Structures are given as structure tokens and as C-alpha cells.
Amino acid sequence: MAFQRYGVIVSLMAALLAWRWHMRRQTNKAERSFALAHGCQPLRPWKAEQPLGLDMLAKAFKYSGQMRILQFFLEVVETSGTTFEQNLLGARSVDTIDPRNIEAVLSTNFDDYSLGLRAPTFRPLLGSGIFTQDGLAWKHSRQLLRPQFASNRSKNFEYIQKCVQDLIAAIPRDGVVDLQPLCFKLTFDTTMFLLFGSSVSDAGWGQVSGQESDFAKAFNTAQDYLAHRGRLGPFYWALNNRKFREACRTCHQFIDEAVVKALQTSAQRKMTREQQGDCAEDEDYVFVEALLQQTTDQQVIRDQCLNVLLAGRDTTGCCLQWTFWLLARHQNVLGRLRREIEQVLGLGADAPPPKREDLTRMPYLNLVIKEVLRLYPSVPVNSREAVRLTTLPVGGGPDGTSPVLVRPGEGVGYCVYAMHRRKDIYGDDADKFRPERWEDDSLKDIGWAYLPFNGGPRRCLGQEFALLEVTYAVARIVQAFPWIEVPPGSQDVEVGMEKQTLTLVVASAEGCVVSMKS
Numbered sequence: 001m002a003f004q005r006y007g008v009i010v011s012l013m014a015a016l017l018a019w020r021w022h023m024r025r026q027t028n029k030a031e032r033s034f035a036l037a038h039g040c041q042p043l044r045p046w047k048a049e050q051p052l053g054l055d056m057l058a059k060a061f062k063y064s065g066q067m068r069i070l071q072f073f074l075e076v077v078e079t080s081g082t083t084f085e086q087n088l089l090g091a092r093s094v095d096t097i098d099p100r101n102i103e104a105v106l107s108t109n110f111d112d113y114s115l116g117l118r119a120p121t122f123r124p125l126l127g128s129g130i131f132t133q134d135g136l137a138w139k140h141s142r143q144l145l146r147p148q149f150a151s152n153r154s155k156n157f158e159y160i161q162k163c164v165q166d167l168i169a170a171i172p173r174d175g176v177v178d179l180q181p182l183c184f185k186l187t188f189d190t191t192m193f194l195l196f197g198s199s200v201s202d203a204g205w206g207q208v209s210g211q212e213s214d215f216a217k218a219f220n221t222a223q224d225y226l227a228h229r230g231r232l233g234p235f236y237w238a239l240n241n242r243k244f245r246e247a248c249r250t251c252h253q254f255i256d257e258a259v260v261k262a263l264q265t266s267a268q269r270k271m272t273r274e275q276q277g278d279c280a281e282d283e284d285y286v287f288v289e290a291l292l293q294q295t296t297d298q299q300v301i302r303d304q305c306l307n308v309l310l311a312g313r314d315t316t317g318c319c320l321q322w323t324f325w326l327l328a329r330h331q332n333v334l335g336r337l338r339r340e341i342e343q344v345l346g347l348g349a350d351a352p353p354p355k356r357e358d359l360t361r362m363p364y365l366n367l368v369i370k371e372v373l374r375l376y377p378s379v380p381v382n383s384r385e386a387v388r389l390t391t392l393p394v395g396g397g398p399d400g401t402s403p404v405l406v407r408p409g410e411g412v413g414y415c416v417y418a419m420h421r422r423k424d425i426y427g428d429d430a431d432k433f434r435p436e437r438w439e440d441d442s443l444k445d446i447g448w449a450y451l452p453f454n455g456g457p458r459r460c461l462g463q464e465f466a467l468l469e470v471t472y473a474v475a476r477i478v479q480a481f482p483w484i485e486v487p488p489g490s491q492d493v494e495v496g497m498e499k500q501t502l503t504l505v506v507a508s509a510e511g512c513v514v515s516m517k518s
Contacts, residue, residue, distance in 0.1 A: 031389065034389050038391050038403050038405075040403045041396030041403070042397070043083065043395055043404050044080070044081055044084050044395075045080075045087065046086050046087075047076075047080045048087070052088065052089050052090060053088040056088065057088065057089070060072055060231070066499070067500055067501060067509045068497075068499065069502050070380060070415075070500060070502060070506060071497070073415050077097055077418045081395075082097050082395075082422075083095070083096040083098050083404065084096075089233070092407075093412065093413060094395070094410065094412045094413070095413045095414070096395060096412065096413070096414050097415055097418045097419035097422065098395065098419075099419065099446075099451075100394050100448070101392040101395060101404075101412070102419070102448055103447070103448040103455070104392055106454065106455045106456035106458065107456035109390055109391075112390040113385060113387060113390075114384065114385050114387050115132065115133075115134055115385070116384065116385025118230075118383075119132045119134075120236065121230050122226050124240070124245070124248045125222045125223070125247075125251060125306065126306050127299060127300075127302065127306065128303050129303045129306065130145060130304070130308065130311075132307065145287065149462060156190075156193070156194070157356060157468065160473075164186065164472060164473045164477070165353075165476075166186075167182050168477060171477075171516060173517075173518050174518060175515070175516065176487045176514070176515050177516060178511040178513045179320075179324050179511075179512040179513075180317075180321045181216075181511075183317045183320040183324075183512070184321075185216075186320070187314075187320070188317075190469060191313045191316075194308065194312060195287050196258065196262035196286065197262075197285075214250065214254075215254040218246075218251050218254075219313075221243065221244075221247040222244065222247040222248050223310075223314070223503035224503050225243075225247070226503065227502060227504065252306075255302045255306055256298060258305070259298075259302065263292070287305075288301065291304055314504065314505045315378035315460075315505055316378075316466045316469055318378065318505045318507050319369070319372060319373060319378060319466070320470055320474070321507065321508060321512040322375070323369065323372045324474075324477075324512050325508055325514075326433050327478075327484055328485055329433075330433055333368060334478070338478060340364045341478055344358055345358060347479055349479075349480040349518060354475045354479075358475075359472060362471075364435065365474065367439065368435045368474070369467065369470055369471055369474065370435070370438055370452075371434065371438065372433075374420045374450065374452070375420065375421070375431075375433060375495065377417055377420060378453065378460075378505060379454065380416055380417035381414075381415050381416070381502070382413070382414055382415075382416070382454070383412060383414065384412050385409065385411050385412075386407060386410050389405075389406075391403045391405060391406060392404040392406060416451050416452075419449060420449075425449050426443070431495065431496050453466075481517060482518075483515075484514050486514065487514065487515045490513065498510070
């Protein structure tokens with residue numbers, strides 16, 4: 001009987017192996033037919049020297065430890081080409097900085113891709129929200145957020161003005177200051193306003209600055225872990241230690257308390273209006289109140305708020321700090337910008353602050369921000385995962401002009417940071433900060449080669465708000481502090497060679513320490 005049972009088990013295992021071999025053969029046949037029909041050619045491999053890409057992995061850890069991981073990406077592209085096959089630990093994926101391929105992934109063939117491992121990788125901190133969702137859930141989150149930007153433009157701008165003035169008040173009249181934490185405080189406050197409306201100021205939110213600092217530390221720590229989890233691919237789950245869990249817990253507790261406080265303040269405000277007979281129906285759209293009409297699930301509300309806070313605080317905060325970091329190192333650019341601001345507004349803290357229409361009268365200011373976002377795009381590295389058999393337009397064959405096959409489950413990574421520094425697109429000085437490159441028509445039709453706010457259906461909803469916040473803040477701060485320099489005795493570095501912190505965004509690892517004079 002034992003031999004019979006053993007024989008049955010062996011027969012079942014043999015049948016399973018035969019079935020898997022047959023299915024793989026059928027899959028390979030289907031893939032070959034699909035590739036032939038679409039004219040696909042093999043993709044060039046990356047320039048790894050060791051099996052499984054172990055040398056590349058070691059280099060990545062080395063550069064990451066030196067806080068120069070994006071410099072490593074640039075070197076990989078330099079040696080491997082603009083589109084190449086990456087084989088890391090046995091997993092195949094495609095890396096590209098070709099605008100045609102990125103357009104295919106984000107727009108033309110949008111439905112062929114998902115966020116892949118982003119949702120489970122980021123779940124401990126962000127849960128399920130607009131940044132981690134796909135499909136109908138993502139569309140619903142986007143619909144919830146859209147009215148905040150579409151209907152509250154006037155009050156949004158008023159709150160930006162208030163927060164920028166608070167930032168200016170925190171800067172010593174003449175001295176050395178690290179603008180990085182101030183920039184992140186600014187964008188934290190404005191994003192909290194987007195989430196909770198006027199209840200933020202009604203509740204005296206500025207009084208919890210110490211708590212915000214604790215939250216900021218935990219938020220930064222958690223994001224650092226998310227970045228490392230993302231680099232582990234399917235082994236993301238291995239990085240889940242106590243420090244990471246505690247950072248996530250601190251973030252969750254902060255947002256939970258913020259939601260309760262904001263809703264209590266909102267309810268009190270409505271009660272007061274009713275008692276005074278004020279029954280106006282044209283109240284401002286408040287994101288958290290709109291969420292409450294959909295659900296009372298505390299975790300759902302928290303997840304959505306954290307996703308928006310990540311997008312609003314970190315991306316815009318990084319853009320601001322890089323702007324002043326660059327201006328301090330390029331006095332010719334600062335000088336021209338200062339003259340423009342003086343002509344339109346006048347200089348000095350007592351000069352009238354910019355109005356919205358004033359910002360449109362300062363073209364060089366907008367070119368400066370455009371150039372900052374070229375060198376330091378909000379999300380420098382991103383990826384998608386194929387959900388069905390599909391293709392990329394270019395990258396295959398000896399000359400790299402043929403389509404490329406992408407199989408279900410394979411990732412396509414794209415590095416906007418590297419694409420924005422391509423010399424064949426932006427010129428031999430592509431790695432330099434030169435806003436004047438945008439003045440003529442030479443870059444007029446570059447399309448998907450410039451992608452500071454993503455593209456396609458997932459294009460950033462808050463682009464207009466972010467640009468408004470950045471341009472106003474820069475104009476007002478330069479107006480109040482016309483002289484911004486690298487502090488005397490500080491060691492200066494070339495653009496792109498500075499130490500960077502790469503989480504989901506890229507920030508200066510050494511802050512934005514500048515000397516400012518009014």
C-alpha cells in the first residue's frame with residue numbers, strides 16, 4: 001500500500017510538472033507570436049559584470065551610503081543606454097529614460113500597467129489612498145480631491161500668503177539660516193489647509209508646532225524606510241523593524257488627532273453660524289468633510305489624508321529648498337530675478353506683497369522654477385508593472401529603435417532625474433542651472449522629455465496650486481531678502497554632486513543653509 005501511495009504522489013508531481021512545462025511552452029509561444037506581430041527586438045542588457053547583477057546591487061548600496069544614489073543612476077544610464085534590460089536577483093525589468101517609452105507607460109498604454117508592488121510596499125505608512133491605489137479606487141480618490149483645487153482658489157491663495165509671511169518672520173533680518181525645515185513647515189501648513197480647510201487656522205494650528213516637528217521626524221523616517229523597501233522589490237517585507245513601525249504609528253496618531261480636532265472645530269463653527277442665523281449654502285469644499293460623507297472609517301480617512309500630505313508637503317517643500325539652494329550658488333540668476341521683482345513689486349519687507357496677477361508679470365521667475373524642476377523633479381524615480389503582454393515603442397535591436405516586449409509582472413522603471421539631464425535633449429550644459437535655456441523656442445516641443453508633475457491620467461492634480469505656492473514664496477522671500485548667498489567659509493559643491501536624501505522625493509542631505517540680508 002505504501003508503494004502504491006508513493007506511486008500516486010510521484011505520478012501527481014510528474015503531472016503537475018508536465019502541466020507547468022506545457023503552460024510555459026504555450027506562454028512562450030504566445031509571447032513569440034505577439035513579439036513577432038509587433039516587430040519587437042531583444043533589449044540590450046545593462047552593463048552588469050557579475051551574475052544576478054550583484055555588482056550593481058553592491059554599487060547601489062555604496063552610493064546610497066554616500067547619499068549619491070541618483071549619481072549612480074546617471075552612471076548606469078551612461079554605460080547602459082537610454083533603455084536597457086535589468087536582471088537583478090533573477091528578476092527581469094526594463095529601465096528607460098526615453099520620452100517615447102515613458103509616454104507609452106503613462107498615457108498611450110496606460111491600462112497595460114499598474115503600480116505593482118507600490119501598494120504593499122507603502123501600506124504600513126500610507127495604507128490605501130490616491131498615491132497607492134489603482135483602478136476605480138484611485139479614480140474615486142481623485143474625484144474627491146479635485147474640488148479642493150477647483151473651487152477654493154481664492155482662499156487657498158490667501159492661506160499661502162499667510163504661511164509665507166510666517167516663514168519670513170522666522171528668518172533673522174541678517175544672518176545664516178537653514179531654509180529647508182522652514183520650507184517643509186510652510187508646505188506642511190498649506191497642505192493641512194487643503195485637507196482641513198479654515199478649521200486649521202480657527203483651531204490655532206500654529207500652536208502645535210512642536211508636535212508637527214515630532215510628526216515631521218517620524219514622517220521622514222518612515223519615508224526613508226519606504227524608499228529602502230522599494231529597492232528590495234519583492235522582498236520589501238523583510239524591512240519592517242521596530243523603528244519603522246513606531247514611525248508609522250506616530251504619523252497615524254498625529255493624523256487621527258488632527259482629523260478629530262478639525263471636525264470638532266468645524267462642527268462648532270457651523271453651530272455658531274446656525275445660532276446667528278447664517279445659513280449660507282456656498283461653504284468652501286473641505287476634503288476631510290467630503291470624506292466623512294463617504295465613510296466614517298477612521299483608517300480610510302487617515303490613509304487619504306496621509307497620501308495627500310505626502311504629495312503636498314514633500315514635493316513642493318523640496319522644490320522650494322532646491323530653488324534657494326541654487327539661487328545662492330548662481331548670483332547671476334539671483335541678480336536678474338531680483339531686478340525683475342524690483343521692477344514689478346519693489347524690494348524690501350515693507351513693499352506690497354505680490355498679487356496673483358503680479359506673478360504672471362514675472363516671466364523670469366517662472367523660468368527659474370521651471371529650471372529647478374528640470375534639475376530636481378518632484379518625484380525623480382518611478383515605475384510601473386505590466387498587467388498584460390505589451391510593448392514599449394523603442395529600445396530593441398542593435399540600434400535601439402525597435403519595439404520592446406514587456407511581459408505581465410515585469411516592471412518598467414523610469415528616472416525623470418536622468419531624462420531631464422540628457423545632453424542630446426537639453427544641450428551640452430544639461431547638468432547646469434541655466435533658466436535662460438527656456439527663453440527661445442529650442443525646447444518648445446520637447447513634450448514628454450520634461451515631466452516634473454508626471455503625465456497622463458495620473459498627472460498631478462495639485463500642479464497649479466504647487467506652482468502658485470512656489471512662485472509666490474520665492475517672489476516674496478527674495479523681495480524681503482534680496483541678498484542670498486552661500487555662507488562665507490562654507491564648502492561649495494557643483495550641481496548634481498551634492499549629497500542627497502532620496503525617499504519618494506529628493507532633498508538636500510545637508511539642508512539649505514544660506515546667508516540672507518534684507
